[in-house]
Amino acid sequence: MGLFGNAHSIDRASAQRDYARLLGQGEQVHAAYLLIRDTILLTDRRLVLVDKQGLTGKKVEYHSIPYRSITHFSVETAGHFDLDAELKIWISGIPAPIEKTFTKGVDIYEVQAILTQFVAR
Numbered sequence: 001m002g003l004f005g006n007a008h009s010i011d012r013a014s015a016q017r018d019y020a021r022l023l024g025q026g027e028q029v030h031a032a033y034l035l036i037r038d039t040i041l042l043t044d045r046r047l048v049l050v051d052k053q054g055l056t057g058k059k060v061e062y063h064s065i066p067y068r069s070i071t072h073f074s075v076e077t078a079g080h081f082d083l084d085a086e087l088k089i090w091i092s093g094i095p096a097p098i099e100k101t102f103t104k105g106v107d108i109y110e111v112q113a114i115l116t117q118f119v120a121r
Contacts, residue, residue: 008103010034015041022048022062030114033106040100042114047089049098065091065098067118073097075112078104087111 015032016023019041023029033040041048047070049063069092076086085108088097102108 008034009106010039015039019048019050022050031110033100033102033111035100042111042118044118047115065089067115070115070119073112073115073119075108077108089115 010032012029012032016029019029019039022041023043024045028044029041030044031042037052039048039050041050046067047065049065051061051063053059053061071090071092073087073089074097076088078085084104085102085106087100087102087108089100090097102111
């Protein structure tokens with residue numbers, strides 16, 4: 001389930017407000033990234049993928065992935081010539097990983113740290 005384009009950071013407080021209807025009581029957004037029209041949320045409970053569909057983007061699919069379903073993940077940092085970092089996440093029961101590409105402005109180590117904190121629980 002790879003998405004096209006590169007993700008960049010968005011304000012956590014804005015994401016918390018914008019996606020409040022999706023969040024459970026007391027659930028907190030720890031990081032949020034915008035990928036063209038789609039959004040990636042890393043909360044204290046789960047990974048949320050917001051997939052806007054169609055030309056207008058009015059139809060939206062929300063993927064909620066509990067951290068306990070993540071079997072492993074990998075991070076590839078940006079290099080000198082390849083300025084984008086990549087994240088791959090494997091979900092239990094799904095052979096192909098979810099792949100996300102982040103621009104050089106995103107701290108991929110922050111993404112990895114958040115995943116490590118919550119996947120290891």
